[in-house]
Amino acid sequence: MLDKSFNPAEAEPRLYDAWEASGAFKPSGQGDPFTIVIPPPNVTGSLHMGHALNNTLQDVLCRFQRMRGRAVLWQPGMDHAGIATQMVVERKLAAEGNQDRRAMGREAFVERVWEWKEESGGTILKQLRRLGATCDWSRERFTMDEGLSAAVRRVFVTLYEEGLIYRDKRLVNWDPKFETAISDLEVENKETNGHFWHFKYPLENGETYEFPIAHDEEGNPTEWETRDYISIATTRPETMLGDGAVAVHPDDARYAPIVGKRCLLPLADRYIPIITDEYPDPDFGSGAVKITGAHDFNDYQVAKRNDIEMFILMDEQARMLNVDYIPEKYRRMDRYEAREAIVMDIDERGLLIKTEDKKVMQPFGDRSGVVIEPMLTDQWFVDAEELAKRAIKAVEDGDTRFVPENWSKTYFQWMRNIEPWCVSRQLWWGHRIPAWYGPDGHCFVAETEEDAKKQAVARYVTEGYDMEEIDAMVRGEADAPLLVRDEDVLDTWFSSGLWPFSTLGWPDALEADHPDYGLLKTNYPTSVLVTAHDIIFFWVARMMMMGLHFMKDGHGAAQVPFPEVYIHGLVVDEKGQKMSKSKGNGIDPLDLIDKYGADALRFTLCAQAGQGRNVRLSDQRVEGYRNFSTKLWNAARFAEMNGCSAEAGFDPTAARSTLARWIVHETRACAEEATEALEQYRFNDAAAAVYRFTWNVFCDWHLELSKPVLQGADGPEKEDLRAATAWALDQILKLLHPFMPFVTEEIWGASVDRATHLIVAEWPLLDEKHDAPEAAAEINWLIDLVSEIRSVRQTVDLPAGEKFPLLHLSGGGPADARLKTYGAFVERLARLESVTSISPDVAPKGVALVSGGDTYVLDVAGSVDLDAVKARLAKEADKARKEIDVVDKKLSNEKFVARAPAEVVEEQKERRAGYAEKLDKLTAALSRLEA
């Protein structure tokens, strides 16, 4: 028995546990595998709206495919999130008054992070359960698990051996807060208010040249001044101490006289050359650029091209170094302190020309929020350009398809301009780089230290080292060990990039005795990836590169990690603003679940998840869909009260009554629409189709039309309708289940003993056999008539509670017979006293209406304002006339008749006939009233 109302707080955990206990979350059956790997949330994370959307969509797909008989594996897990996690634990240590990580030492700190992970990591996975996510929790993985770490080592070593990973001294993005390099993607460029300082760099030996200061219309110089300096402009004065040259464009005539000469670098008191390079834009600033190779990405290129000296100015925290090429005064100053001092000192020397306010794009670390400093350091790089080749081709060839398709352009744009990927991080939490350095600084890369040692010994033997000493080092008896491991860890995204195959057991599961043996073959490539566009570069691109490089099919062909990538929108607030902690406009999904139930939240997210559109979430919206779930609940209660319980042997194609055949027909249409929409990731269309059908067809019409029968005398017709109603409700439960799993499961199990839970019930497979166009025509006629009568009643202001007789002016059409069958239905739904067919010659007075080509009169016994009736009829007639005019205009256009397809012309003719007939009846009714 169904309670008076559905109680999500009580039912959701109970149902979830029952599903999990039944084994429904594990792949089962002989169907084709359907695999999704979850975008692993950060171990530090908690569920926000973006997760709720992302995982709801994945769960909808998993439930849909499970019901269609696929062996569904939704692979869950978490990401170790290097920087984020290290930050959380460091903060916690500080808050608890513990020693900081440096004092603790690396090993103790990492151990502490693991402890934290066990205690408080992964709350998000518990929260996903509240959403109803059907992940196979028995397969939960973590990027730092031993198996996944083995995958990282294997990939690193292989790429190194192939020359696709290398160590290099390059200019990288340095985060002075976390004291680590970060990749280009982790840098956010933001416009900030800055300054543009113009300095004089005096020429060596007091040299002078004529610099043009005025030009005629043709751009020829007309006026000159004598200069003993070159003017440069900068937004970062503190870097001038590291200038190696001043560059001008080779075609810039203004500076031609001094190219090749030297100028004084003020404050540093060094002389630097004036060189030419294509990089400076003569029309920007003074046309002369100071070249600071070690602290600017453009300058770095110029410096390399022209062999200009580079001076590293700052330490890990972006403080000026204590080195001889930096004047004493600035050493150890913070970079901004140094900036201020330098501008003051330049000004004091009379070398400051001017200071302009200027908007500048500044790079910020996406996690630290501090300004990134370009720094020349030794780092590990992945040759992304090489790996991208296959990844680009796979999308070009359609082996992987983006949905919506235009995201492939974003993907291509980035992939075709990809830069080397800096993968080393100067952190402690993460996969330590499997590289060791020998006494001569030589680097050995191997999956284990053992292997690295073997390599080292082999090398040093052939190089003629003293074997005794090497032996002592290996044994650890020498002053120094043979090998020292690289201190750095890998970018978190390095391991995330392996996720689609590392979670399935690669590389260990390639061995026949591994428990996951065979899983890679059945579940890789995965079926689809569901994610938001903001991690296409971070994650999707990396999985494509790694998957295609490491995974091969039986014929040795490279395999994409997924044939389809569904990109959903972001969740934004009612005003379209991105939800964020800092803005404080975030809505906690768990609050909404508490308030309205998980089903309501899920349905809202799906109904709003139109392709290429963000999800605008509002409380009101969720409330509306909670109402929908209540509506469903009440419909089920009605069915239960009226003995409509699912009958095992019921054959919907053999339903007898017109009403039953009609609801079967409509159910089929809905099932088809929902299925097609889900197959194409049109979640909103699928949700809307089921919503409309449930509420506006099943509840509003089917149940209402069923009442006279269900509440009438027993008999075969009633039995038939009961069974059909129960069947239709079952189909609704199934179609709705992926979206609203809890309430549907609860209804499914409440009143009938079922062989299985709804979660594993068979998805409706309905075909043309279920169609009943004649029944549909008949019921639609009935619906039109009832609607028309209701409309008339209200527009002429008849009392809602009062019943009137309806007279039908018999026209010899199908209405005569239909009214005999459905008279009782019309009476009930339109609140009539009686329905009678009479001869059209009688022409009774009353409220006339026209429906389905027939005229009817409500016998209101004069208790109505006849003018209102007339006005209504006149309005209707007017509308009909206008429609006829529009069609006539078309039909009288010779070109239209000649060139439009025959069926379109025919359709227009039929439309005209329909309106003409209606107009006819309306005018007749009107004239009767006038008489």
Add this chain to the structure above:
RNA sequence: GGGCGUAUAGCUCAGCGGGAGAGCGCUACCUUGACACGGUAGAGGUCCCAAGUUCGAUCCUUGGUACGCCCACCA
């Protein structure tokens, strides 16, 4: 500077080469034996602008306007 997207009812959005739609909101009426988290009816739109293609454009093409997002080294 490059790329992408969006403009349709008060709001949020579907839609589509031939009759402008939904939800919410609004108005009126209704405690009708599932449901007031409900029912019934209704008001409300130069489908951003302009030109073009077409027998026909809200839909296709081009241009423009407005807004949003992403990428990018103008010192």
